[in-house]
Amino acid sequence: MPVRALLLAALATVPLRAVSAQGTAALYGSVRDSSGQPLRATVRVVNGDGVGVADAQGRYRLSVPGGLVIVRVGLLGFQSLVDTLTLAAGDSVERDYRLGPAVVPLEPVIVTAAKHSQLLSQAVTSVALVSDTDVARRAVTTVDEAVDKAPGVQFLNGQVNIRGSSGYVQGLGSRVLMLVDGVPANQGDRGGINWDLIPLEDVARVEVVKGAGSALYGSAALGGVVNVITREIPSGFHARVRALGGAYANPPFDVWRFRDYTGALEGLDVTTSYGTAAARGSYTAGGWHSDGYREQDRRNHWQTAAKAQWIPTPETRVTTSGSWASDQYETPLIWCTHGSCDDRGQDFQPFMIEASGRGAFTRSDKGQLAATVEHHASERFAWQARGSWGRTDFTDFQPTGDDWGVANRYGVEFRGEVHPTGDRVVTLGAEGSFSDVRTNIFTGDANPTSNVVRTHDQREFAAYAEGERQLGRLRLVAGARIDHLDVDGGSLATVLSPRLGVVLPTARAGVWRASAGRGFRAPSLAERFVSTFVQGIPVVPNPDLDPETAWSFELGNAATLSSAVRTDAALFWTEAYDLIEPTVDSGRIQFKNVTHARLAGLDLAVTATPPVAGLTTTLSYTFLHARALAHDSVSERPLAFRPRHLLTLGADYQRGVIGVGGDFRYTSRLDRVEIYETDPRVAEKVLDLRVSAVWGAWTLRAQLANALNYIYSQVPRTLAPVRTFAATITWTY
Template sequence: MSKKIFFLLIAIPVLVISQQKRIYGILEGQVLDETNSPLIGANIRIENTLIGGATNRKGMFRIIRIPAGKHLVRFSMVGYETKLVEVEIKPNDTTFVLVKLNQTAIQTKEIFISASKYEQKIEEIPVSVHSMSSNELSLRNTRRLDEALRIVSGINMTSDQISIRGSSGYTRGAGSRVLLLIDGIPLYTGDTGDIIWQLIPIQEIDRVEVVKAAGSALYGSQAIGGVINIITKDFSGKPITYLKSQGGFYDKPYYSEWNWSPRTRFFNTLTVSHTRKIGDLGVSISASRFEDDSYKLNSYTKRYSFYFKSKYNINPANNVSLLFNGTTYKSGSYLYWKDSRNALVPPESQIGEWVKTERFNVNLTYQSLISTTAIINFKNSWFHNNWWDNTDSHNSSKSEMIRSEISLNYFLENHKIVTGIEGSYATVTSNIFSNPYAIGFALFGQDEITLFANRLRFTGGIRIDYQNVDTTLSKNPVLSELNFNPKVAVNFKANENLYIRASIGRGYRAPTPSELFSSTNVSGIRVIPNPDLKSESNWNFETGLNWSPVEILKLDAAIFGNELYNFIEPSIDPVTSYIQFKNITRARILGYEINLSSKFFGNSLQTNVGYTYLWARDLKNNIFLKYRPRHLVVINLHYKYEFIQTGVDFRYWNRIETIDEDLVSLGIVKDGDLRDKVLITDYHLSFDLVHLRVPLRIFFTINNVFNYNYVEMIGNLGPIRSFSLSLEGIL
């Protein structure tokens, strides 16, 4: 059934009416920085068309089949100012341009997509956002995206679960309150609703966009706490082959009694990728292998991943693209430590347990520029998720998530309108989540109105979602709900350097099959189902400003709040010790965030300091919400001298005030109440030999420089000091 629906969704006919014969030309060129060094991966886009490309290792690009005549060409790259250049394409000839982009550490004049599903300048967005480039990921030898997100202001990670401004605590195997997108298409599992960080192809990321506010008015469920959108790299006009080899090892634990292994624990990554254009067809393909011995006993990982992306430009106004991204891996099970004297060793019952997974997503999209002011997007996806373990319960789950969306972007002189319809269907076959299926349907629309010579931007929007969750055994739907999620926002340009913003909106998240139907026993923890769960919701607001008093300085400050209703949290029965998900929490989160960015010595030295304060309260039980720090500090220092770059990242949060105390008092996690403040320092050093005409980059990192002992999740010691070296070859 699911396969038939999938093929029905993706088999939307791509009908292109024959156009009059047109005359075309070719655009070639080179993109350099202010030091005349080539920029690799800079994006080039022909305005009012869907034609574009990216630069190769020499900063060169080549774009074919451009209609003859005058065009505005947009040149952009994260960390650099966007430039529009007028060029004249000569019939049946090649036009050459040389473009220089000036670096800017301060995120102004950069383009952002995720906040409204169309391009906006960062300073004109009415909510707090953050952008991270592929270069920032490479500099830090990033192996998984969640590692890099730990140094973003306002974000804290509890193990592998992300929280933006306190939106989430920690619930193993339950849904995320932050929506992850890849090229604008949701990417989460159909059974647990989790983000699978292992699936994300780090080497294919162009940039990462973070929206620090609920996005349910455009994106629906899962976006109650924010949105993360991964923008993949564009295709190079000329062939590029990329090779990366990374190796590293963990240091000895701080205390000798924690040293459970007689040998050094290693990790390594090998990645090969290739991108090129063949006529109107762009192709990128990559494969990678990752192995990690882990610093913990029985926490190893061995993973293989494959990525394929292609786009065919049917003509300047129509294109179709296909993306396949898959991974398979085996990892050991490590839920919590044996006790504090054996902080890197799990209980004996967990030793030898493992989990195997097979996961992939397929995205098929079609874009049509029906006029100079309107674009139609067809987005279709299939997410296959299959995992199983060797515990006594032999837990397993297989889910299929199918989604289709049709949207229209319509731009008038003073209006930017986005409207669309979305449908989804998911099935789950599992011995612990029952065999449910879920159907979703949504309508959404938003209009951004500009007034007073574009100084005031007013945005209003709403999304209507219908959710139905059922099982083959139930007579009536387990969950059948209709949710209305409006949003109103304003952005005011006081002057060229000061922008003031405010927003208010509703978010929601439907319970996942794992929260509704979980019935299992894992390492002594018994979980029972609760089919009476309802969706959780919130009303969130923010007011803030973006101020650049001088060219080298930017201040971004925000005050925010969240009123949370029917919050889904795991509840432990004190008599049976069983865990069940319940709508038990009426909560409130208030806080503020300040980010100060600066650059000195001609952009050579860049700094960023971020501070977030959270007042996160369970109003029913009058306690601080679980796994939320009250104070978060992030400091980033980066220095560049010619082809050498070095930097330091520092993060702090206070001792977590509230954890799952019942797991400690019931003796399930011994010494689980032991925790302290977090003080982590990372260091990185790189040599970009491409600037010396040697196609090689070298990256060296030390993570947790001072080997600080800390706990993010109860009974889990955070990563100890590690050293890594990467070699990247570009051919």
């Protein structure tokens, strides 16, 4: 090891406490690339705890301890820079840095695949990353709109699918687990995901772990895990104001017109933060309004979020966070068919709804609080404890009678990370959760007209452990988790979820990975106890539902073919058992464990930098063979709501302060849907275009989504978004 690196490593072990008594100094300046363009680089004190992120103008400011200070400046795709300087207490020193492009881009560090920090190449399963740049370049309002373009990910009318895991059940029982900074955030009653709970401006990146993740995360991680990671709070005072404006295209034919004005979209959010070496905090508030692109589609959204950190010692960090969102929106339901509205002689009116559904309106409030304590006891042991509370409160106002529910989800977890001798890591922990709902719709009453009010609850207790070991070039991973579930105080099931994995880096063929693991999902309280009507058909409860289970296998490879081309490919195979589906029998709907399914295919992602300065291109493709296997008297058939082909092409070009780009998404025609199967279905062909510009503290971004105004539906009789123009202007201090 070079002497310089040895000295750096030795200096990095100097305790911060030894110098903190000497007071603090201010370090400030700018970070730019070799052409002078500002970079939002991370500026970190190596031998301390100070960290900051440069703003849109490349400016940073840190409060650092007096004495010897080692600063590391880095940004993905650029060569890191280490600076050593000596500061006296009370000094205020300006330091400007320039970063050159990395010959090989720096490898990202991820935290979700193994529940601890590791390099992306060390993960035994496929992981897709959505950076803050990916989120920001699209003038969108919620996280899901940006995650939708990640390789292998598709949203069907708001419900997330990773390699076809969830299909579509109108927000019930997601087979993907959502985390916010590692804290579970799925709904306590319906098991769905509130993607608009976290303000978009607070998102630093999103990690998407594909395949069964129950060996570490338990229920709902049957198809994968999405971890939304919020921004670090930088030192000093920072502020950001973002304004949004846009418009929806009118129907392409006059016979489809349903209003005499153009629908609009507008919003505003404000973020402020202040940080010192010992304490930091941030606060975001804002909202937006949408007229919608179809009849009865207006929506108002209000949100607020806060985050605070206390760092009493360099080894200990306490983080608290909270968010709340409120929505008041009209419910468009299904589109109008001949005779069910003023159809104007048409077989269907995609922009209008059936007359029987007019007046439907929803009020939905949701929030989450979390607290985490992290402590690094030594180089060999660290632990983390966290507690969380999530709440949803909704009322569906309908002409035939209102449905409502108030649900809570409480969670606790203790996790330890042990580094024994050698290159070994052991992660172990225990987790518990309690969910309850008081409602007039998820009651368990066999008579949907009774309007009785009842309360149900579900408890989950789990313990897990996973070990990693390096054997030469080979990295081995093995672990398991055991979950015990009970509903309304009665024991339900105990599920064991093991996982095995291996990673093998090679000199010429990239990094190979292989894994096998078991996933499961406990039925949501809504699926068990729902009692209502859907389009006049009674929906009756089934409290005897069993958990869904699946075995997931993957063989993958990540390779750098040249300095300009990187690829990631994976073959996957999932055998799923007891999948819960709504079934129609004797004139009523009931959720049942009916399906043994097989989902197999190929997942491919390619990133290329052509020999044109500033141009980056991406390609992602998923081939999916999803079959519901034969059972009882039902023959084998395609699994509903799973497209066979999913292709996304992307390109971005940056020249100075101006950037342009676009995405094209092709989704093949669905082989099967579960309702209105005779309705015509078409493939999805959607082109999005975008442009951005930066002037000092101001950033302008604009996007034209569905630029060709392609008219299609992702789920039966529900019009997908039409051409939408949206622009944001952001001021950063």
